[in-house]
Amino acid sequence: MRRRTFLRLAGFATAGIAIGGYIAFQNFEKFASKIILKDTASLKIDPAEIDKFFKAVSESKFNVMDDLFPFHHRQLLKWHYYIDNGLFSLPYKVNYNAYRNKIVMIFLLSTNFFINRMDESKPVYFTSVYDPYQIPCCNPFSNLFYPEAGA
Amino acid sequence: MEKFDLVIVGTGFGASFFLKKYLEKSPPSRKVLVLERGIMFPHAERLKERRREKIAEEYAKAGSYIGTYEYHNSDKTWVFEPNFGGSSNCWTGCTPRFLPNDFKMKSLYGVGQDWPIGYTDIAPYYDEAEEIMMIGGPALTPFPRNKPYPLPPQKLSSVDKLLANRYRELYISQPTARATIPVGIRNGCCSSGVCELCPVDSKFTIENTLSSIFKDPRVTLRYNTTVLSLIIENNNAKGVIYQKEGKNLEVGGDIIALGGNAIFNAHILLASGDKSYYTGRGLSDQRGTFATFYFHDLDNLGGSSSITANGYMFYDVESRKNYSGCIIESFNEPIIRSEPGKWRKIAKFKFIFEDLPNDNNRVLLSNDPLKPKLEYNGHDKYVDKAMDHLEENIQKYFSFLPIEKIEFDNYFQKSEFHICATTRMGNEQKDSVIDKNLIHHQYRNVFVLGSGAFPTITPANPTLTLSALSLMSADKSF
Ligand SMILES: Cc1cc2nc3c(=O)[nH]c(=O)nc-3n(C[C@H](O)[C@H](O)[C@H](O)COP(=O)(O)OP(=O)(O)OC[C@H]3O[C@@H](n4cnc5c(N)ncnc54)[C@H](O)[C@@H]3O)c2cc1C
Numbered sequence: 001m002r003r004r005t006f007l008r009l010a011g012f013a014t015a016g017i018a019i020g021g022y023i024a025f026q027n028f029e030k031f032a033s034k035i036i037l038k039d040t041a042s043l044k045i046d047p048a049e050i051d052k053f054f055k056a057v058s059e060s061k062f063n064v065m066d067d068l069f070p071f072h073h074r075q076l077l078k079w080h081y082y083i084d085n086g087l088f089s090l091p092y093k094v095n096y097n098a099y100r101n102k103i104v105m106i107f108l109l110s111t112n113f114f115i116n117r118m119d120e121s122k123p124v125y126f127t128s129v130y131d132p133y134q135i136p137c138c139n140p141f142s143n144l145f146y147p148e149a150g151a
Numbered sequence: 152m153e154k155f156d157l158v159i160v161g162t163g164f165g166a167s168f169f170l171k172k173y174l175e176k177s178p179p180s181r182k183v184l185v186l187e188r189g190i191m192f193p194h195a196e197r198l199k200e201r202r203r204e205k206i207a208e209e210y211a212k213a214g215s216y217i218g219t220y221e222y223h224n225s226d227k228t229w230v231f232e233p234n235f236g237g238s239s240n241c242w243t244g245c246t247p248r249f250l251p252n253d254f255k256m257k258s259l260y261g262v263g264q265d266w267p268i269g270y271t272d273i274a275p276y277y278d279e280a281e282e283i284m285m286i287g288g289p290a291l292t293p294f295p296r297n298k299p300y301p302l303p304p305q306k307l308s309s310v311d312k313l314l315a316n317r318y319r320e321l322y323i324s325q326p327t328a329r330a331t332i333p334v335g336i337r338n339g340c341c342s343s344g345v346c347e348l349c350p351v352d353s354k355f356t357i358e359n360t361l362s363s364i365f366k367d368p369r370v371t372l373r374y375n376t377t378v379l380s381l382i383i384e385n386n387n388a389k390g391v392i393y394q395k396e397g398k399n400l401e402v403g404g405d406i407i408a409l410g411g412n413a414i415f416n417a418h419i420l421l422a423s424g425d426k427s428y429y430t431g432r433g434l435s436d437q438r439g440t441f442a443t444f445y446f447h448d449l450d451n452l453g454g455s456s457s458i459t460a461n462g463y464m465f466y467d468v469e470s471r472k473n474y475s476g477c478i479i480e481s482f483n484e485p486i487i488r489s490e491p492g493k494w495r496k497i498a499k500f501k502f503i504f505e506d507l508p509n510d511n512n513r514v515l516l517s518n519d520p521l522k523p524k525l526e527y528n529g530h531d532k533y534v535d536k537a538m539d540h541l542e543e544n545i546q547k548y549f550s551f552l553p554i555e556k557i558e559f560d561n562y563f564q565k566s567e568f569h570i571c572a573t574t575r576m577g578n579e580q581k582d583s584v585i586d587k588n589l590i591h592h593q594y595r596n597v598f599v600l601g602s603g604a605f606p607t608i609t610p611a612n613p614t615l616t617l618s619a620l621s622l623m624s625a626d627k628s629f
Contacts, residue, residue, distance in 0.1 A: 039489040040489070042491035043491075061202065061203035061204075062201070062202060062203050094558050094559075094560070097558070098443070098558075100489065101486070101487060101488055101489050102486075104487065104489040105485065105486065105487045105489075108487065108494075109485055114485075114494075118494050118495065120491060120492070132343035132344060132345045132350050133198065133201050133202050133345070133348075133350050134202070136341060136343045136350035136351050137341030137342065137343055137351070138343065139342040139343065139344050139483070139484075139485045140485060141308075141451065141452050141453075141454070141483070141485055141495055142341075142342035142453070142454060142455055142456075142483065143306040143342070143453050143454060143455040144341060144342065144455075145452075146309075146452040146453040147453065148453070149308070149309045149450070149452035149453025
């Protein structure tokens with residue numbers, strides 16, 4: 001192998017390892033914040049509200065993010081997020097979509113957004129981390145919140 | 152040897168409903184011993200544990216099903232709760248009845264085996280079990296009923312409403328043991344969506360409704376006692392051998408009732424030398440798969456509880472000759488889609504298929520007397536064929552809804568949590584283990600309770616039926 005080819009291949013390999021390492025080891029909280037910001041761009045949310053959410057999660061005895069997103073879900077989320085593009089997608093795209101929705105869901109459930117009946121014109125504030133064992137009866141789509149819908 | 156009139160194994164649904172009826176029909180002089188392998192782990196303490204609050208050491212040591220059997224198949228799990236109340240602690244509380252045709256699969260559809268009883272035999276005991284569990288349910292159902300459910304039905308969601316209007320008794324508010332209004336010490340269900348441990352103690356559990364029967368002066372309840380085998384002499388059970396704190400002990404009983412669930416009942420019988428061909432064979436569960444529906448302009452709102460409805464559109468139809476019947480569950484979790492203006496234009500349904508019990512899926516003895524060995528080689532092709540027809544059936548029955556797209560999981564959940572058919576009932580010893588009153592064909596003073604008795608397992612949840620069978624068995628026998 002010529003020296004130049006070798007150096008080029010070694011360069012690619014090093015870059016690959018660095019990018020792979022970044023994806024695999026990127027802090028999940030930071031990654032999740034990025035997803036939330038992106039997927040709720042149409043809503044009136046101050047990024048400080050997202051920080052408040054993650055602070056409350058890390059301070060609570062029961063870490064809802066750890067519970068909802070085991071290691072392999074986190075990896076699947078990150079790899080899809082960085083690798084997928086218009087032409088190519090990694091396998092398990094359906095799971096990726098579902099987990100990504102779940103990140104946004106747990107955040108929005110912890111705000112006043114659903115209590116305000118999904119009114120996108122109202123500012124969204126963090127209220128408390130969604131946990132039915134701390135605050136039961138809190139499914140904001142249920143008959144308690146929409147008594148007229150199923151009637 | 153200490154001796155009792157009745158020795159019962161376990162404190163789950165099978166055992167408790169049997170004991171309840173037995174006590175109702177027995178004089179005050181009777182003596183009953185209940186042997187429970189686990190401990191009493193009260194609901195209040197379980198809540199503390201979930202909230203990561205401090206709990207007493209005795210509860211922290213409560214056993215789980217993990218490690219209670221030998222098994223090597225990661226595609227399919229067998230889950231239960233081995234403590235007081237059994238899986239009533241963690242069940243979801245879905246309580247549909249079986250349909251009349253479920254009892255006649257062989258004669259109507261040429262598959263599986265007919266039950267030795269029919270719907271009309273069990274119907275009065277369904278009524279009674281529903282009364283005990285205080286089931287909420289609708290007026291219109293696909294199975295016949297003589298009277299209204301004890302509690303009002305749970306509320307349908309806006310999506311369910313459209314399906315119910317179209318399919319009437321084939322799409323109903325799910326009959327449920329999640330109390331729809333406060334009853335006794337149970338609160339009304341308020342859709343917290345975490346039924347495996349209800350935060351407001353709404354669903355029926357043995358602890359919140361039937362604890363009193365274990366306090367009856369005729370009853371002695373011993374915890375941490377694992378029954379290993381029956382003591383058999385001349386085809387008659389004289390008592391049981393059980394283990395406590397590593398020691399094997401014996402106790403005598405005129406009648407023995409096994410309520411240890413479909414894995415452990417079979418295991419106890421095998422360890423007692425039961426040579427019936429079907430003992431342990433037929434280990435089965437339903438297979439379920441999810442599909443997520445995205446709607447153009449339909450919000451999914453207003454349902455109560457965690458599972459709002461059951462669909463029967465392709466449950467009991469002609470195609471059952473070729474592939475499994477399917478029950479549909481409408482999930483009411485707070486799922487969303489992250490799309491502006493469409494947050495809740497989404498619904499999640501589970502499609503649950505009946506399996507046909509296969510003789511090669513079985514409970515066996517292992518080298519450890521405490522642990523059964525499970526062999527499971529997969530479900531029947533009957534289920535796969537139903538999965539192959541799922542998209543077509545969904546098109547047929549759901550396409551009137553404003554569907555944007557449907558995402559299919561295309562894989563089965565690892566468990567529907569229903570362990571069935573390992574001690575099936577039938578008319579003769581050559582086709583079954585127990586008779587129509589749940590009495591062992593060979594050991595005539597041994598009752599074998601629970602969903603192990605089911606010769607075919609239907610798509611529906613088993614617990615209301617197994618509880619009704621326990622009531623029927625004790626009622627007919629004492
Ligand atoms: C997560 C989950 C959700 C479920 N949801 C539903 C639902 O919505 N609807 C439905 O119909 N069903 C549901 N089920 C199934 C339901 O819980 C079972 O069908 C039911 O509990 C079986 O009752 P059982 O009394 O036969 O057995 P179990 O409830 O398993 O009770 C067996 C008892 O026997 C004890 N025991 C076992 N072996 C021994 C031994 N050798 N010696 C002494 N004691 C012993 C156990 O500790 C336990 O107390 C669910 C199950 C799970 C796990």
